Amino acid sequence: MAERAVVTRTGGDDVVLEVRDLAKSYPVRRGVLLKRTVGEVQAVDGVSLTLRRGRTLGLVGESGSGKSTLARVLVGIEKPTRGQVLVGGQDVSTMSRAERRHLRRTVQMVFQDPYTSLNPRMSVGEIVGEPFRIHPDAVPARGRRAAVAELLELVGLDPDHANRYPHQFSGGQRQRIGVARALAVKPDVLVCDEPVSALDVSVQGQVINLLEDLQDELGLSYLFIAHDLAVVQHIADEVAVMYLGRVVEQGDDAAVYDDARHPYTRALLSAVPVPDPTARDLPGEIVLEGDPPSPADPPSGCRFHTRCWLARQIAQQSLAGPGAGTEAGGAAEGDGPVVPERCRTQDPVLVRLGAPALVGAAGGPDVPHTVACHFATVPVVPQEPPDLREPVDRSAPADRQEPADRQDPADRQDPADRQDPADRQDPADESVRS
Amino acid sequence: MTAVGQMTTSAPTGGTALRAAAGETLLEVEDLAVEFRTPDGTVRAVDGLSYSVRAGETLAIVGESGCGKSVSSLAVMGLLAPTARITKGAARFRGTDLLALRPKEHRRYCGEHVAMVFQDALAALNPVHTVGYQLGEALRARHGVSRGEARRRAVELLDLVKVPNARQRVDEYPHQFSGGMRQRVMIASALAMDPEVLIADEPTTALDVTVQAQVLRLLAEIQAERTMALVLITHDMGVVAGVADDVTVMYAGRAVEQAPVREIFAAPAHPYTRALLRSVPSLATRGAAAGAGARADAKAAGGRLDVIPGRPPSPGQVPSGCPFHPRCEVAQDVCRTDPPPLAAIPAEALTTAAPRAAACHFALDVLGGARG
Ligand SMILES: Nc1ncnc2c1ncn2[C@@H]1O[C@H](COP(=O)(O)OP(=O)(O)OP(=O)(O)O)[C@@H](O)[C@H]1O
Ligand SMILES: Nc1ncnc2c1ncn2[C@@H]1O[C@H](COP(=O)(O)OP(=O)(O)OP(=O)(O)O)[C@@H](O)[C@H]1O
Ligand code: SF4
Ligand code: SF4
Ligand SMILES: [Mg+2]
Ligand SMILES: [Mg+2]
Numbered sequence: 001m002a003e004r005a006v007v008t009r010t011g012g013d014d015v016v017l018e019v020r021d022l023a024k025s026y027p028v029r030r031g032v033l034l035k036r037t038v039g040e041v042q043a044v045d046g047v048s049l050t051l052r053r054g055r056t057l058g059l060v061g062e063s064g065s066g067k068s069t070l071a072r073v074l075v076g077i078e079k080p081t082r083g084q085v086l087v088g089g090q091d092v093s094t095m096s097r098a099e100r101r102h103l104r105r106t107v108q109m110v111f112q113d114p115y116t117s118l119n120p121r122m123s124v125g126e127i128v129g130e131p132f133r134i135h136p137d138a139v140p141a142r143g144r145r146a147a148v149a150e151l152l153e154l155v156g157l158d159p160d161h162a163n164r165y166p167h168q169f170s171g172g173q174r175q176r177i178g179v180a181r182a183l184a185v186k187p188d189v190l191v192c193d194e195p196v197s198a199l200d201v202s203v204q205g206q207v208i209n210l211l212e213d214l215q216d217e218l219g220l221s222y223l224f225i226a227h228d229l230a231v232v233q234h235i236a237d238e239v240a241v242m243y244l245g246r247v248v249e250q251g252d253d254a255a256v257y258d259d260a261r262h263p264y265t266r267a268l269l270s271a272v273p274v275p276d277p278t279a280r281d282l283p284g285e286i287v288l289e290g291d292p293p294s295p296a297d298p299p300s301g302c303r304f305h306t307r308c309w310l311a312r313q314i315a316q317q318s319l320a321g322p323g324a325g326t327e328a329g330g331a332a333e334g335d336g337p338v339v340p341e342r343c344r345t346q347d348p349v350l351v352r353l354g355a356p357a358l359v360g361a362a363g364g365p366d367v368p369h370t371v372a373c374h375f376a377t378v379p380v381v382p383q384e385p386p387d388l389r390e391p392v393d394r395s396a397p398a399d400r401q402e403p404a405d406r407q408d409p410a411d412r413q414d415p416a417d418r419q420d421p422a423d424r425q426d427p428a429d430e431s432v433r434s
Numbered sequence: 435m436t437a438v439g440q441m442t443t444s445a446p447t448g449g450t451a452l453r454a455a456a457g458e459t460l461l462e463v464e465d466l467a468v469e470f471r472t473p474d475g476t477v478r479a480v481d482g483l484s485y486s487v488r489a490g491e492t493l494a495i496v497g498e499s500g501c502g503k504s505v506s507s508l509a510v511m512g513l514l515a516p517t518a519r520i521t522k523g524a525a526r527f528r529g530t531d532l533l534a535l536r537p538k539e540h541r542r543y544c545g546e547h548v549a550m551v552f553q554d555a556l557a558a559l560n561p562v563h564t565v566g567y568q569l570g571e572a573l574r575a576r577h578g579v580s581r582g583e584a585r586r587r588a589v590e591l592l593d594l595v596k597v598p599n600a601r602q603r604v605d606e607y608p609h610q611f612s613g614g615m616r617q618r619v620m621i622a623s624a625l626a627m628d629p630e631v632l633i634a635d636e637p638t639t640a641l642d643v644t645v646q647a648q649v650l651r652l653l654a655e656i657q658a659e660r661t662m663a664l665v666l667i668t669h670d671m672g673v674v675a676g677v678a679d680d681v682t683v684m685y686a687g688r689a690v691e692q693a694p695v696r697e698i699f700a701a702p703a704h705p706y707t708r709a710l711l712r713s714v715p716s717l718a719t720r721g722a723a724a725g726a727g728a729r730a731d732a733k734a735a736g737g738r739l740d741v742i743p744g745r746p747p748s749p750g751q752v753p754s755g756c757p758f759h760p761r762c763e764v765a766q767d768v769c770r771t772d773p774p775p776l777a778a779i780p781a782e783a784l785t786t787a788a789p790r791a792a793a794c795h796f797a798l799d800v801l802g803g804a805r806g
Contacts, residue, residue, distance in 0.1 A: 026610070028602075063614025063642045064598065112613045112640070115554035158748045160474075167515070168472065171553045171636065172499025172669075194613065197639040198553070200498045200669045201713040203746070205739035212737065227642050228670075230717040234739060257718070271643040273672025275714045277695045280676055288644055294599035 015089070016221050017051040017074070017107070017189050022083035023245075024069050028296055041296045043069040045245035046083070049223075051189065054215060056222040058236030058253070060229060060268065062292065065242040067225045068112055071191045074223065075109045076100065087189075105135045108187035110195040112225075114174035118166040124177055125162030128152065131184040138185040151180040156206050171198040179207060183214070191223045196231065208235055229272050233257055238367050241265045244303045245295055247350065251369030259369070261353065261376040263310035289337070301344040302374065310375060311339035340374070348372045453661055454489035454528070454630060460663040461510070461548070461631045462486040466523030466533075467687075468502070468509050470749075477749040479505045481687035483523070484776070487631065487680075490661040494674040494695070496710070497684030498746045503667045504553055507633045509533070511550050512540035527631065545576065549629035551637045553667075555616040559608040565592070565619050566604030572626045591622040596648055613640035621649060625656065633665040638673065650677055671714045675699060683707045686747050686757040689776055693790040703779060703792035703801040705762050709742045756794070768795055 024044040029035035044066040051057050059067050072078045074085060076092060085092045087103055095103065108131075111117035118127055129148045132139050139147045149159035155176040166174055175198045182190055190211075196204040208231065214220050226232050232239060232253075239256040241249040241264065249262040260266050267286040290307045293299050299306045315338045350370040454460055468480040480502040487493040495503055508514050510525045510532065524531045527547055532540055544550075552558040560568060569591055570584035579587070585604070592600035595618035597611075608616055617640045624632055634653075638646040654677065657664055668674060674681060674695065681698045683691040683706065691704040702708040744761040747753055753760055759769040776793040783798055784790060794800060 030605075061642065063640065063645050064612040065642075068612060113554075113556050115557040156745050158745070161748070163473065168470070170500040170504060176499075194640065198499070198636060198669070200496070200710070201671065201715070202710060202742040203499045204669070205713050205715070205741035209738050209741065227640070227646070228715075229643065230715040233717060234715050234737075267644055268642065269717075271647045272717050273643070273647075273670065273676045275671040275675050275699070275711075275716065277675040277678075277699050285647060287647075291593075292596060292598045292645075294602070296599065296602070 014053045015050055016053050016087070017049075017223070018084075018086040018089075019047060019049050019070075019074065020084045020086070022047045022070065022073060022085065023081050024066070024073050024078065025081050039296050041294075042245050042298065043295055044073065044080075045295075045298075047242075047245075047247050048083075049240060049247070049250075051221050051223055053188075053221055054219040055237045056215070056224055056235050058232035058239040059223060059225045059242065060227065060232055060239065061242030062244070062264075063227075064292070064295070066245045066295070067242055068193050070242075071109060071193045071223065071225060075107050075191050076104060077109075101135075105131075105138070105185050106188045108182040108185065108190050110175075110178045110182045110190065110192040112193040112197075114171060114178055114198060115166075117178060118174060120166055123163050123165055124152070124157075124169070127166070127177060128162075128180045128184060131181060135185050147184070151184060152177075154183070154210060155180045156203055172200065172203060175199060176203075176207065186218065187220070189221045189223070191225075193225045194227070195224070197227065204231070211235065229257075229269065241268065244293060244298055246303060246372065248304065248372045249370070250350065252367040255367075255369035261369075261371040262304075262373050263308050264304050267309065301342070301346055302348050302372075304373075305339050305343040306337065308339065308343065310373075311343040312337050314375060315339050342374050346374065348374050351376070353377065454663075456488075456490035456661050458489045458528075459486050460489050460528060461665070462524075462526045463506070463510060464524045464526070466506055466509060466525065467521045468505050468514065469519050469521050470515075471517045471519070472750075475750065478521075478752070479518075479687060479749045480509065481749075481752070483684065483688050485665075485682045485689060485692065487663040487665055489630070489663050490657060491679040492657070492664040492666055492677055494678035494681045495665060495667045495684060496669065496671070496674060496681065498710075499669075500746055500749075501684045502687040502749075503684060504635055507550060507635055507665070507667065510633065511544050511548065512537055513550075545627065547629060548631045548633065549624040549627040551620050551624045551632070551634040553635040555613070555620045555640070556608060558620060559616060561608055564605050564607055565611065569604075569619070569623050569626060572623045576627050587626070591626055592619070594625070594652065595619075595622045596645060614642065614645060617641060618645075618649065621653075628660070629662065630660075631663045631665065633667070635667045636669070637666070638668070638670070646673070653677075671711065683710070686752050687749060688757075688793070689791075690758070690793045691791070692776070693792075694786070694788045697784075697786065697788065697790060701785075701801055701803070703790060703797045704794045705764055705796075705800055706742075706758050708800065709761075709763070713740045713742065715739055764796060764800070766795070 022044055023042065023046055025040040025042045027037040028039040028041055030038045047070060049057065061067055073080050087107060092103065125148050128151050129144050132144050148162060152159045152162060157173060157176055166177070169177065175195065179195055196207050199207060211222065212235065215222065224232065224235055236253050238251065239253050240247045241256065241262065243264045249256060249260065249265045256265065257269070260269055267288050270284060270286040286309055288307045293303070293306055302308070305311055318340070350372045352368045352370050353376065463486070464484050466480055466483045467478060469476050469478050483502065483506050485493060485495070497503055509520055512532065520533055523533065525533050532543060535543060566585060566588045569588035570581065573579055573584045573587050589600045589604050592604055597603055597615050597618055611619065617637065621637055638649055641649060650673065653664065656662060666678065678695045681693060681695050682689050683704065685706050691698065691702065691707045693703070698707060699711065702711060742761055747757055755771045756762070756765070756769040756774050759765040762769065772795070774793045774795045776791050779790045779792060779797060779801065783801060
């Protein structure tokens with residue numbers, strides 16, 4: 001850890017990859033012969049992210065929220081409909097051919113689907129060595145065989161299997177072939193789309209440890225997309241949460257995991273399955289009501305309002321109790337859930353919360369904690385919704401932890417540092433605890 | 435969830451009279467072995483696997499990547515590649531050995547009783563047909579419904595698995611779906627078969643945790659309603675803890691431990707299970723104090739995840755004696771020479787009446803907390 005901190009600190013400030021207000025939409029076509037465009041799916045709609053050298057940005061979010069689309073645009077497989085991708089400070093759209101070729105080497109991708117992203121007619125050795133053919137200067141021809149063997153070994157595969165074909169491997173083995181291929185030309189940036197989802201926890205741990213070692217040694221930067229929030233927590237320095245094409249919350253990992261402010265992030269964290277069968281029937285998951293909206297027809301105002309538990313709570317309180325609802329504004333009944341007027345009509349932008357900490361939790365550069373919610377800091381009179389639970393210590397089986405250690409307040413960075421004490425009272429936190 | 439009810443009541447086959455009583459053993463795999471011919475010789479991907487699952491219950495199968503979970507399931511379904519050969523064993527559905535049937539019979543029989551959600555969601559979908567067409571064809575083949583009816587139910591199924599805007603999306607092609615949506619299409623098409631046994635191979639890997647929770651709840655509801663038996667192959671120990679009744683742990687092509695879910699998490703009897711559970715990264719959050727403290731601990735401890743040292747054996751080169759011995763922290767001399775059989779744990783060592791079994795010479799010590 002000490003070593004890592006040093007690397008992060010020295011290389012911490014240079015931005016290797018940046019996206020500004022990125023959007024990508026796909027046409028929706030109808031008709032059998034003559035396809036007419038009848039609308040568009042806004043897969044990604046105005047995302048800005050910054051990735052620094054030697055750091056890992058975790059990207060989590062709802063299935064279908066645009067994570068893979070964003071990744072494909074980042075590595076240049078698809079063109080954005082709006083916005084910019086900057087690599088090393090240079091706009092990708094203005095690059096020359098040669099520059100773009102170089103770019104394809106510096107930014108590599110591990111694809112989400114380990115089955116279809118590997119050419120079934122190529123042997124595994126050819127697949128992993130393919131980047132050498134595209135970028136011949138990466139490794140001299142004589143050294144390539146050995147390089148391929150080394151890469152396979154690195155990801156925990158048997159180098160003797162280089163002459164086998166993808167269908168002869170299991171799901172998790174194929175996933176690691178994808179990781180080996182992406183590492184072949186020693187990229188600066190690795191965009192990993194669910195790189196470990198098909199791996200058992202032990203092999204997954206090996207791949208993550210490998211990625212972290214490479215980061216320490218070579219200063220690699222990762223954009224790490226995953227649904228496993230524990231894995232993201234482990235590997236990421238910063239986390240961005242996506243919902244329906246947008247980033248709704250972003251910050252260093254401590255801020256997002258311990259002080260989540262967006263109601264979607266909170267629901268996500270509450271739904272992480274606990275590896276403890278005795279915790280099965282404890283209440284606590286925030287169940288999102290309603291169906292996920294379509295990116296072809298996003299809801300008005302805040303895109304989350306059709307499913308937001310916080311908005312419903314605020315609206316209920318403003319209807320019920322005097323004084324409580326001034327901030328909420330007139331909650332009106334229409335079709336759909338009762339939510340504050342603002343949630344239905346105004347699109348919240350990402351705003352920075354409170355005062356920043358001087359040094360980020362991981363010792364890296366300061367990362368602001370930003371949230372896109374009108375009520376991110378508004379205190380709410382605690383109420384007891386039926387589907388919110390007591391905080392449960394959801395850690396692993398009893399024999400593995402020292403509760404005394406975990407509670408030690410001295411160990412933690414004080415969240416009060418990060419924001420104004422006046423804002424401290426946390427609406428959702430209160431309701432979860434009460 | 436009225437849609438679940440509609441689906442069931444409108445399903446013309448699988449009438450309730452035929453439905454198994456909860457608790458009846460539906461699928462029983464016994465001593466199954468599968469080999470592949472490869473240029474470097476024969477490799478044994480599954481080597482004496484046994485498990486069983488009862489109506490209305492969930493069996494989770496966990497194990498390292500490449501240990502034979504998918505291959506054994508494909509063997510049960512009669513869908514192995516031509517280079518594969520089943521060298522021994524049986525897979526009995528209500529007493530009928532599926533592996534003894536002719537290939538065509540086998541698949542027809544499975545079509546009526548056993549369905550599978552494949553691990554490779556995209557490869558299993560046909561890129562040239564719309565999602566709705568593929569779901570519809572499955573329904574037509576299974577239930578003989580009209581085209582219009584098939585389409586109506588396809589929309590219903592997509593709705594059921596929470597694909598947004600199902601009515602419109604039903605006419606789109608698989609590549610237009612996100613990874614998680616494709617996975618849900620696979621689940622929907624397996625459910626369309628109205629199976630008595632569902633084998634789900636990593637069905638939720640591409641789903642965010644809230645959608646995953648919804649899909650798991652849906653499966654549980656359908657399971658309860660139809661007393662369906664579920665074989666759930668997964669790497670996610672949180673999911674296992676949340677939904678399984680029993681757990682089978684596989685290593686190198688065979689079962690090394692079998693136990694009810696609570697017991698196995700509380701006190702594993704096999705060193706591999708124990709090491710696997712230790713490798714589970716846990717989420718440090720909830721009540722900020724505990725969370726930040728735990729993370730500080732984890733990061734201070736070198737920031738590395740616990741892993742089992744060494745590489746899982748390739749099916750071609752399984753070690754002598756106990757296949758886990760090169761990586762086992764408590765291996766003794768006997769482990770290098772004598773393969774331990776999967777043996778029942780004596781009742782006096784158990785905390786509940788439910789039987790347990792483990793394939794380790796020192797299972798009782800491991801269970802008792804001795805040895806590591
Ligand atoms: N080629 C395409 N044509 C039309 N729509 C598309 C296309 N690719 C993606 N989409 C749509 O864009 C949205 C975002 O998809 P994307 O694959 O980026 O999601 P994701 O966040 O990666 O989801 P998951 O976690 O399920 O993989 C989805 O609604 C998807 O259906
Ligand atoms: N067609 C094939 N030819 C040769 N070997 C094969 C073939 N298919 C699978 N194997 C091997 O059989 C073993 C078992 O594969 P299987 O797909 O069942 O693993 P799994 O347990 O499902 O793993 P994962 O969790 O990674 O999906 C693997 O080591 C794999 O390499
Ligand atoms: S702005 Fe309103 S609807 Fe949107 S997340 Fe905040 S409370 Fe919920
Ligand atoms: S039999 Fe020996 S090597 Fe195998 S798991 Fe038990 S103790 Fe370890
Ligand atoms: Mg994706
Ligand atoms: Mg598999």
